[in-house]
Amino acid sequence: MKKFLVPTDFSDTSKNAAKFAAQVAAGVKDANIILYNVSDKIAAGSDGSLLTETDDDRAIVLGTALQNLKTEIQPFAGGTSIDCVLETGSSLVENMERYVRHYHIDMVIMGITGATRLEQIFMGSNTLNMVNTGLCPVLIVPPECTFRQIKNVVLASDLKEVATTTPVEPIKSVLDIFKPTLHIVNVDHEHYVAVTDEYKAEINVLEKMLADYKPEFFFIRQYDFLEAISQYALDKNIDLIIIVPKKNSFLGGLFKTSHTKKLAYHSHIPIVAIHE
Template identity: 50%
Template structure:
């Protein structure tokens, strides 16, 4: 079974990520969606009573969260026939709790919204999404706040064609591609647009073409200075549903969600971005 986990903080952005997960689950015969929420542990006063909760018990708080998750599940059931589970866990550390769950439950994809509908949501679904990417516990699909994508049939793989054997986790890429069996576009956007295609580039392309031959990749070399403009234009022209990126150090794709150009792509694109760590 292919397990996709969707952290839910009940902001519209997290629900939109869940809708995207439901749509792409229709492409995977044995998909299992897990709607996941971590609610804070109660703090107790000197008299051993819960602070600010008027005596509410942990069990009832969990039941309330599960009821809210059930409401999201009901909506998603109209989109997909995939199995959908709800999980609510009590802990003050969302990242550690999610990481432990992912490692123990054979999760293939984490699907999260990038920003939230509220300021609190922006903190939760923004910073936490990026920190989960850094932890490299599983491929993370980041769904922009206004994403309209409902598929993963046209996939764009971004690469700089520099030492692809150590900079692209081919096995993990294949696992993701095997979920959706997409049309695969491999694109290099060279910010030094005056540079000609080199022999080194050709050699790296040949290596990548051989390793991804089962997916019949189509290769494109785009010489435009503006990385974001070039990528967005290619996405629009080719009806791309999902972008694959590989965050790593000392690369034009490093800190993919931090640098000025790539943050624009992440925050303003209508297309989900999958981060697969090297």
């Protein structure tokens, strides 16, 4: 069974991500969606005022909201089972980490917003912090992104030490969900007319690692990764981008955390982030 954890705060962005998750799961045999909400316990008023809401009251309201969201997305999920989980805690990401570990979640699917810098700080941090845990693939659904069948997937690769830095099994688990045409794209401003022998050696290794998916390799000579990958996605009708953020990258492209953030906030195409 494929288990998809879908956190929601009942915002339009998170509801859209839940609908997207339902449509993904509809195409997966034996899938399960877990709609997930974490709520703080209610503390006493600092000014001594009486509280009119109790923890039980809040649990009832949030539980009802989860059930309503389940009802809303069920028509898009086919026969996929949808569960609702409500937990208390002070940190969404810490709660999710425990849940992912304990229940062996295959993928987290969540939205991200970030039209302004403040939205990026306050609303996007949970998504990127979940990516940084490296526990499982995180599918990031841009605001207002609508689902379409995922036929063409880009895997962005720096083609550096791929044998030790490529998280092969998590990548395969994502590809097995969609069974797409796989494009492996490398963006580097130092590319010349011919691919170097070093790159050719790395290509051979990665091609063997992902042989079941018959990858096609593409090289783009350009400084700006975001611009390059966005244009490639448009030209090739790409439906999903897979990125592998690196913790200690010395490269100047996508693989720095700041560039990963930029892609996550500005892409109109869903992204799956899989840590090395």
